[in-house]
Amino acid sequence: MQESSKAVCPETRSRMLRAVRKKNTRPEIAVRRLLHAMGFRFRLHRRDLPGCPDIVLPRYRTVVLVHGCFWHQHSGCRLANVPRTRPEYWVPKLARNVARDTLTSSALAALGWRVIVMWECETSSPRTLRAKLDGLLRSTPPQPVAATAVEPRP
Incomplete structure (x- = not known):
């Protein structure tokens, strides 16, 4: 058995899972850097x-x-x-994540937003990532932004 797969106490496991980032992850930063380099301007975590x-x-x-x-x-x-280990915990938890993703994408689409999903594994090759983003975003012309939709800068 490998060292990393040995059982750990609940306190240690809790500490390890708390350290999992929800924002500013490595794949997210890779996508942001590339979008910025391509000349796109964006907002984060609205x-x-x-x-x-x-x-x-x-x-x-x-x-x-x-x-x-x-x-x-x-x-x-x-x-x-x-x-x-503990599939009775992981299978429902991960299924809830997938279900929540589906609801989120549907809600955004219902509000008129186009949803692009980038996967962690797609961010490992900058060339492939650039080609995918360029194809998806350049195929959509910019939309006029209503004066009331402009956000004040923080």
């Missing part, structure tokens, strides 16, 4: 939108959700394996 999307491009009426392959169960991805 709490007034369903699900508090990771990246919001108001000019394109588009949101980018950057999902971790494990936590959001990327279908067919090698990073999305369900842990063998």
